[in-house]
Structures are given as structure tokens and as C-alpha cells.
Amino acid sequence: MESKSTYQILAYYFYTRIPDAEEFTQHHLKYCIELGIVGRIYLAHEGINGTISGTKQQCAVYMDDLKSDPRFEGVNFKIDEVENPAFNRIHVRYKKELVYSGLKYIDPNKRTGKHLRGDQVQEMMNMEDVILLDVRSNYETRLGRFKNALTLDIENFREFPEKVKELENLKDKKIITYCTGGIKCEKASAYLLENGFNDVYQMHNGIIGYAQDTGGKDFEGVLYVFDGRVSVPINTVNPVLIAKCKKCGDATDRNLNCANVDCNEQFNMCEKCSEVMEGCCSEECTHAPGKREYNGTGFYSKPPVAIAMLNGKLDS
Ligand SMILES: [Zn+2]
Numbered sequence: 001m002e003s004k005s006t007y008q009i010l011a012y013y014f015y016t017r018i019p020d021a022e023e024f025t026q027h028h029l030k031y032c033i034e035l036g037i038v039g040r041i042y043l044a045h046e047g048i049n050g051t052i053s054g055t056k057q058q059c060a061v062y063m064d065d066l067k068s069d070p071r072f073e074g075v076n077f078k079i080d081e082v083e084n085p086a087f088n089r090i091h092v093r094y095k096k097e098l099v100y101s102g103l104k105y106i107d108p109n110k111r112t113g114k115h116l117r118g119d120q121v122q123e124m125m126n127m128e129d130v131i132l133l134d135v136r137s138n139y140e141t142r143l144g145r146f147k148n149a150l151t152l153d154i155e156n157f158r159e160f161p162e163k164v165k166e167l168e169n170l171k172d173k174k175i176i177t178y179c180t181g182g183i184k185c186e187k188a189s190a191y192l193l194e195n196g197f198n199d200v201y202q203m204h205n206g207i208i209g210y211a212q213d214t215g216g217k218d219f220e221g222v223l224y225v226f227d228g229r230v231s232v233p234i235n236t237v238n239p240v241l242i243a244k245c246k247k248c249g250d251a252t253d254r255n256l257n258c259a260n261v262d263c264n265e266q267f268n269m270c271e272k273c274s275e276v277m278e279g280c281c282s283e284e285c286t287h288a289p290g291k292r293e294y295n296g297t298g299f300y301s302k303p304p305v306a307i308a309m310l311n312g313k314l315d316s
């Protein structure tokens with residue numbers, strides 16, 4: 001990607017103890033509004049997780065400021081260049097757990113799977129006793145996943161512990177877990193270790209980190225992301241598409257939320273069919289009272305709140 005872009009996206013997470021997390025959340029929100037960045041930040045007693053967007057200068061200030069707090073000294077930012085800020089407002093919220101898994105008691109700072117860089121993953125991924133385990137949700141893996149990866153049919157990460165029971169026969173294998181940016185794997189790999197899997201690894205910084213290290217070789221399809229971009233192509237080496245249009249069956253890189261707000265189902269549909277279906281998943285939804293006007297992307301952000309205006313450059 002050529003870096004003529006004015007804006008950046010920062011993705012980061014860090015497990016660290018924040019005893020005053022509720023209070024810190026309020027301060028951090030105020031700080032972010034003053035700085036003018038947009039995005040989503042979650043804080044918990046166990047750490048921080050954020051995806052934010054702003055100008056390069058705003059992002060540089062944010063990174064410096066966060067790292068200057070000893071609790072966040074070790075945080076590691078994944079930086080992406082973008083044409084436009086990927087969010088239209090800022091959320092800073094306190095949560096009981098960074099990624100809800102029901103595994104609140106697990107502290108990845110005590111024990112977690114070994115982190116592997118992209119080149120190390122590549123060295124191992126095709127070996128016979130190695131399993132690449134995708135711990136993301138089904139709508140994510142439908143759009144993109146590693147060749148030969150084991151995927152789980154879960155809608156939410158909280159179903160992960162239950163699914164592990166079905167993996168009993170893999171206890172003697174080397175397991176490499178992966179997710180989008182790495183955060184889920186901190187706990188997923190720790191949970192596997194705790195449940196008798198002996199040789200557990202995790203993709204350092206997730207698929208995003210792997211792609212930055214290797215060009216994304218052997219990642220099939222596109223990467224689902226939780227912002228206005230919906231998905232991003234990350235394999236520049238041997239890209240293919242794996243998702244199929246729900247209507248015509250053609251390969252597509254598109255994921256939509258149904259335009260019927262009462263349905264809101266996620267599905268894959270090519271551009272042409274989406275126009276015909278007005279962004280709906282089914283004929284039925286096109287007649288539903290809750291049908292929104294199809295916006296051409298199938299990503300509907302909530303009504304913008306008048307905070308965190310980014311240099312007046314926000315789309316309406
Ligand atoms: Zn189609």
C-alpha cells in the first residue's frame with residue numbers, strides 16, 4: 001500500500017493489571033475526545049484492547065502517551081494506512097473481560113501459547129503433526145481463513161471452551177491458534193494448555209501480524225475486520241476468494257449485514273446480486289418493515305454522535 005494516506009488505523013491489545021479500570025475508562029475517553037481520534041477502546045481490570053483511527057500525528061501522540069504509562073509500556077501497535085478514518089466516533093468502554101470468553105480467571109501473563117512470527121508459522125504450518133486452529137467466528141472464517149485450517153462453527157468466542165471438547169483427539173498434535181489480531185489467542189491457547197494440550201502456539205499479532213511478516217501467503221479469501229472497511233485483502237502472494245454469493249454462487253469478497261434491521265444476518269453476496277436484493281439476505285427481508293435503505297456496502301454504522309470530529313473530514 002502506497003503511503004499517501006493521511007490517516008492510520010492502530011490495532012492493539014495488552015494484558016496488564018489496571019486496578020482502577022472503571023475510573024481510567026472515564027479519563028481515557030476524555031483524553032481521546034480531546035485528541036480527536038475515533039474508534040473503539042475497551043478497558044478491563046485485565047488490560048486494554050483498541051482499534052482506533054486518526055491522522056498520523058494524532059496516532060503518534062496516542063502511541064507515545066499510552067506507552068509513557070508504565071502499565072502499558074509493552075503495548076505493541078499494528079499500524080495500517082488508510083484513506084479515510086475507519087470509524088465515525090469514539091467509544092471507550094469498561095468491560096469485565098476484554099474479549100468475552102467466560103475465561104476471566106485465565107491470566108495470559110502467567111501462561112499462554114508460544115508466540116510465533118510469520119516465518120515460523122510458515123515453517124510449521126504444512127507439517128503433518130501441526131494443526132492450524134482458527135478461533136474466530138463462523139462469519140469470519142467463511143470470508144477468509146488459512147488453507148487447511150481447522151475452523152470452528154461458533155458465532156461468538158464465548159462458545160470456544162465448549163468446542164474444545166470436540167478436539168480431544170488432537171491433544172498430541174502441535175496446535176497453532178490464530179485470530180485477527182492475536183487477542184483471542186492469548187486466552188484460547190492458555191485454555192488449551194490448561195485442558196491437556198501440550199504443545200500450543202499462537203500466531204503473534206494474529207493474521208494481521210502474519211500478513212505483515214509474510215505478505216499473507218496461503219491465507220485464502222479476505223480478512224474480516226470490525227470497522228467500516230468490513231474486509232481487507234491481505235494475501236499479496238497467492239490470493240484466492242473462498243466465500244460464495246448467497247444468491248448466484250459466484251466467488252466474492254463481500255460480507256453484508258442484512259438491510260432489514262430486524263434480521264441483520266451476516267451473509268456473503270456479490271455486488272450485482274446485492275443491488276437486486278437491495279442489500280437483503282432474502283426475498284422476505286426486502287418486504288420487511290425494518291428494511292433500511294441499502295447503502296452499497298452492507299455495513300451500517302449507528303447514527304453518528306457529534307463527538308470526535310476528525311478535522312471536519314467525516315462523511316455525514
Ligand atoms: Zn451473486
Ligand SMILES: [Zn+2]
Nearest residue numbers: 258263281285
Ligand atoms: Zn434478512
